[in-house]
Amino acid sequence: MSITIIQSMILLSIPALFFVTSWTNEKRAHWNLAMSISLLALLISFVIGIQGILGIHKIGEGVTWATHSPISLVMLCLISFIAFINIRYSRSYMSGNPEDERRYLRWLLITLSTVTLVVVSNHMLVFMAAWIAISTSLHQLLNFYPERQRAALAAYKKYIFAHIAEAFLLVGIICLYLEHETWLISDVVRQLSTQSELTVYGQIAAITISVAALIKCAQLPLHGWLIQVVEAPTPVSALLHAGIINLGGYLLIIFAPLIMLSAPAQALLLFVGGITTVLAALVMMTRASVKVRLAWSTMSQMGLMLVECALGLFELALLHLIAHSCYKAYAFLNSGSEVETRMKKRFAKRAPPSLLDFLVAALLAAVMVTIMAILFKMTTSAFVEHAAHDVIYSPWVLLGIALMLLIAERKSRTGRATFMTMFSFALVVLVAYTLQKIGASFILPQMHNQVGLAGDLWMVMLFIFFLFGYIALRYYKHHPRVVPIWRSFYAGFYLDESITRLSMRLHPTKLPERHKPKQLKIAKGEML
Structure with missing residues (x-):
């Protein structure tokens, strides 16, 4: 058995370890075990990557269902590092309720299992199954507090949009199979690298994969769920913004030769991603909530990453993906100290x-x-x-x-x-x-x-x-001509409200009742 096959099998064991560990939390949350698995994944991806750089083996060769290309190893290192930081932070954040701890850690590890499987998979059907599983497991984390109306609404819209993106991605994968007669991503990319133009199936695949990436990255106008999902626990927001929402960019990077042969796909990415980049960045300037500002910032950054892919700057998109993930993980997990920072800036x-x-x-x-x-x-x-x-x-x-x-x-x-x-x-x-x-x-x-x-x-x-x-x-925000513009940006041009009404009309659902806090009753004699 060659060393590349052994290394590929080790890479495939990482998602399995995360998944198996998730089911060890029935009686109590095993935080130390979860952190150990994330560190092991980081060590494995780093060692295999170093071996490829030193020439011990050729990166990209291995068993057919796994890949250890430079891009996948970089992504695996990134996800493992964020997973370790996130689990360590969550240990203190979720302390106090053993039942919530167990439920949270179980779904967190399942989500990490599906994300790592997407990264190491070289088979399009396995890739598709893991992509769908991400949405299913993440939904449990986003809806961790189902009694919160905004959290339930955000999870509901995310679930709908995720299924739409999955449908587009499935169409693209089927078209690639019909065109190239193989389910292996590496073989598809190798054949595309030798082509000078695309067939009808290829064009359909490029466009549908681009649409799936746009929806996955919460681009306008299907962005509202990302703003409202801040109702979820802070570590969930950190994981979402640092390691999941950027998978749309990863999707375009691994299918780079396909996207570069399709002018319609590139034009679509430039139009939607470019507008989202600028408008989301300007909307962010009008918002006061720390988490909401970070959410609008993520939309803008993801739009810029998609634009870089459309322009063929995949090296810049990869660098952007890594830098944004590390920054957003830090920003969300450190959001509690942002209040003091903003007070210093204000005075x-x-x-x-x-x-x-x-x-x-x-x-x-x-x-x-x-x-x-x-x-x-x-x-x-x-x-x-x-x-x-x-x-x-x-x-x-x-x-x-x-x-x-x-x-x-x-x-x-x-x-x-x-x-x-x-x-x-x-x-x-x-x-x-x-x-x-x-x-x-x-x-x-x-x-x-x-x-x-x-x-x-x-x-x-x-x-x-x-x-x-x-x-x-x-x-000039107080200038009479700028004030109405400010209001429009603050409202996000009411795009999310329109999409929410349309979603509720086409696929109605029952949201939880608004929480009514108990009224504090104070006797008249006790009032000052």
Whole structure:
């Protein structure tokens, strides 16, 4: 038996271990065992990945139903790390009610089992079954407090949209099988890599898989459940935002050759993902609740990740997926301290940037980004094999806007920094981003897209719109012309209300009654 087959069998044992461990919590919650399994999964994926890098075995070979490609190993490391942190946090968060602890840990481990099975699976039917199982097990966590009306409504809408996404994904998988006559993802991708155009079945598969990814990532207008699901326990929100909702991006990454041969699929991702990226980011600025702001932020980040996939920047999408997962896990699990942080920001003395600040910052950001873009292009052309030579401008434009705001708003932050301090920090951020992008290119090089310059310009226009919207909502929100715009953004353009009414009309369900708290009765003589 070859070493690759043994390693593949070990990878397949990880979902099985999570699943078996979930059923050991009938009498008491075994938190230490659950944390040990997550650490074991992290160690296994890391060791196999290192062996591939050192050349001990060729990454990507193994038994037919399992895969240990670089992408799957990176995702398995990420999910295992988040699982360990989440389980450790949940141990204290859920303490106090043994019955809730057992029920919570059981469904948490089942969910982790299904997510890891999706990541290590190389068989499309197994992949599909695990994808469906994620929705089923996650539903139990989202509806952990069924007496909460908003939580029940969010879980209900998520369940409906998940089934719609699963139907689209199933159609795409069947079309791929009819076209390539194999259920193995690696064989399908290998055949697609040699094609120059798609057949009818291929186009249908690309479009349906893209739709499934859009729904999975909670893109507009099917986004409301993600905002309302904050009623679930905080560790559930952290797991959802850090390790599950980004599976739509993972789906596009593993089927990258298919997406890159379909102009309609790329156009769909650019249109829906681009609009969601900008609008969700601006809506986030109007909200006060910490968790709600994080939910809108996730929508925007997922939209941007899908846009990167549509433009062929899969190395950037993978880097984005990893960074967003780690950040959102930290942000949700640390949301309790956000109140103190916001109070400090509210009472801090601020000086809004002047026009000169914006102009100087824009000039510096443009120069820095241009130099780094040239260096990145030279490096990837010289050292990265099979990298596309298309120049994609929109990511660098977005990075330039971010650096410009970082430098220009140096006086409006809690701790006022000098110009050189913020300039140096911006330079460090830019260099770190470029180096990480180069590193990710060795795992997943940039690919040629079908939308060309038109898609790139579409995103540049949206990013410029975001810049003006950001300035208006941040510095001119009390202006008479901006006030109605603020209200529309705060309401999310009432898209979720329309979708909720439509969902309840097509598939009605009974929600729990609103909780009526007991009225405190105080005798008249005791009142002050």
